[in-house]
Every structure is written in C-alpha cells, then in structure tokens.
Amino acid sequence: MIDKKRNIIMFNMSPYSDWEEGISNRNRHILQTLLKDESTGKIIAIDYLPWTWKKVIKQYIYSFLPSLSKYTGIYKSSFTSAREYSEKLVVVSSVANYFSKKKFWSDIKKIIKLADIDEYMIWSCNPMITDYFDELEASKYIFDAIDDWSLHPSYQIIKDKLQNNYALIAEKSDIIFTVASELGRKFNKDKTFWIPNGIDLNHYTKKYGLVDREIADIPKPIIGYIGVILGRLDLNIIIYLAENNPNKSIVLAGSYKGKLKHWDKELIKKLKSYKNIHLLGYIPYSKAPMYIGQFDVAIIPHRAETYVGTTNPMKMYEYFACGKPIIATPAPGINMFEEIRVGSTPEEFNREVIAALGDNSEEKAKERQALITSHTWTIRVNKMIELIDNHVS
Secondary structure (H helix, E strand, C coil): CCCCCEEEEEECCCCHHHHHCCCCCHHHHHHHHHHHCCCEEEEEEECCCCCCHHHHHHHHHHHHHHHCCCCEEEEECCCEEEEECCCCEEEEEECHHHHCHHHHHHHHHHHHHHCCCCCCEEEECCCCCCCHHHHCCCCCEEEEECCCHHHCHHHHHHHHHHHHHHHHHHHHCCEEEECCHHHHHHCCHHHEEECCCCECHHHHCCCCCCCCHHHHCCCCCEEEEECCCCCCECHHHHHHHHHHCCCCEEEEEECCECCCCECCHHHHHHHHCCCCEEEEECCCHHHHHHHHCCCCEEEECECCCCHHHHCCCHHHHHHHHCCCCEEECCCCCHHHCCCCEECCCHHHHHHHHHHHHHCCCHHHHHHHHHHCCCCEHHHHHHHHHHHHHHCCC
16 A cells, blocks of 8 residues: 555646547546546646657647646746646646757656656656656656557558667566557566556446437448547458448448548548448547447457557447447457457458347347446556556566
C-alpha cells in the first residue's frame, strides 16, 4: 500500500481536445479511471506531441489555440499551454518540441513546479517520445504499449526511430503494460504485463428513447461495424457480404477522413459504389451504444497481416456489452472469447454472419452482456495499480 497520493505525468497518444469531441481510446479510459481512483493525486496529461509540420499545424489550430480559453491557465508560452481542468487534472497542449526540445522540457518542468508536484511517476502511452528518461526524475517509469506503432502505415517513414525507441523503453521502463499478449515479445518479460482493453459498462448499457434517423432508417437486418475506416478492413470480405446479401444492410460507422486530409480514398470510393453499404462517418463515443444497438450482427473484418496483430479490439467488448453476436477474422485477442464466431475467408465469414442472424435471441444477448462484466476499465486499472505498487524492479 502507498502512504500518499500518486502523482502522474502522462504522455498521451491523443490530444485531449479529441477526447472532448467524442473520440475514445484506451489512453482516455485509463486516464479517466485513474482520475476517479482515490489513490490518485494530480495528473499532468501532455497532449500527443506532433512530429511533422502538418501535425504541428493541426495541433496548434485544434488543440493549442482553443486551450487558451479553457479552464484556469497555470502556464502559457508561445507554443505551450497548461490548463487546470479540475483539482486533479492539468492538461498540457504544446508544439514546442517540434521547434526546440530544450524549450519544451523547460516548459514541462515549470508546469510540474507550478502544479505543486514534488514526486511523480511517468506514465507514457506514446512511443514517439523517450527524452523523459533523461529530462524528468520520476519515482517510476511506466509504459503502456497500445499496439505496435512501428507496424502502423502512418509511421513507416520513421519505423527505425520507433524500433529504437521501443528498445530504449524496454531497457529503461520499470513496468510495461501491453494491450496484446503478442506485444510482450518486444520487451523484458520480467517487467512486462498483459493488460487487455476493457469496457465502461454503464455507458454501453444505457437506453435511448430516440434513435438517430441516420441509423434508424436503414433497412434491417443490419450487419454492422464501428471504428475508423482504414486499410486494416478486409475489403474482400465487406464486398462479398454486400454482393451476397443484397437484402441486408452493411453499416460501417466511423470516420474515414481527418481534419486536414482524407484517408484511403480508393477504399472509400469502392465502398460507396455499393447501394447496400452505408458509410455513416464519424460517430462520437456518446452515441456509439445507440448505433451498435441497431446492429443485428456486429463484425470485426480486419486483415490479419496488418498491425492488428498487436491489438486487442475494444469493439469486441463494446459489441458484447450491447448484447450483439460477433463475427471476426482470426486475430490475437479474438480468442479471448470462444463466443466470437470466426471466418478466415469471405465465404466462411459470410456463412458465420448468416448463422448468427438465424441463431439469436434476447436470452443470448443477456448472456453476452453478462460475459463482459468482468472486463471493466475499473478492473483493468486496479490491476495496473496493484502491479505498480507491488512490482520490484
């Protein structure tokens, strides 16, 4: 047990402004759960640090400038802002690191002092940055490996840098958590622990009196997917479903373009050519249960050869929390639940979809919801805290 509150300097994988707009990921859930924990003192949450000029522009316009008018400011320089969102949370938005690492770390040290924090641990979700090992004297260095960024198509131009960073993280971190058990191979097994994703049950079991017409007016049955529409989707499976189920709706709910550019234009063009494929665009976290609730079958048709091999799909927890049958392609994490139907080829996947549509009931929906009650974010974070407090480096 610890004698005093636990202060945390957290390096995020996202800007806090994205979370305010309804984007949700593991990093956000862990931060919010830690804030609710009585043993947590203060958290200084540092926004995702941009590493390209386009990302600097995006961060400056959509995170840094808006932050200046939010909440109580405790620090501001030309490119760094620190705002007190609550007694326990300070959010830092900065692009200073792109121009001067020395200036950035000077800003961070001043913010820590102004927040009246003397002892703290580092909790990083961002493998792009490792300078904190030298710049900040923490009681512990914790890293949460959320996917393998070196395999992600967006980071291929800096793959070598990421691999070097992962090696440094493996060497210098006190504790490493991984979202997928397969990720453990990148790190020292003696200090690496698999902590899968989780679910906010209260959020996903809420009832809606009214449902958005965007989803309510789509003809049923609905074969549905929710998530970012990227190249990780197995296009062959989706097209096969559309062509072999002309009287069923294929709903893909999720963003397929960012604030500064579109993604996978050819993929989107192909999907839009089918009348029974419905691309709904960005769905905020607040409405995700409403949309999943309209699905008759929920799917995870991810390509196995992509970076999904180092992921643990949050959507499988979300689908189950809404009581939906799931069909997925084979991937690490999917085997956590034998209730998930698996299809390797388009033909197999389609057969499992048809079987699930014909073999569903309210009773089975309740069984799926009960299955997920032991996978909450509170349980996950409590396990992390236990490991942090008791692990000896």
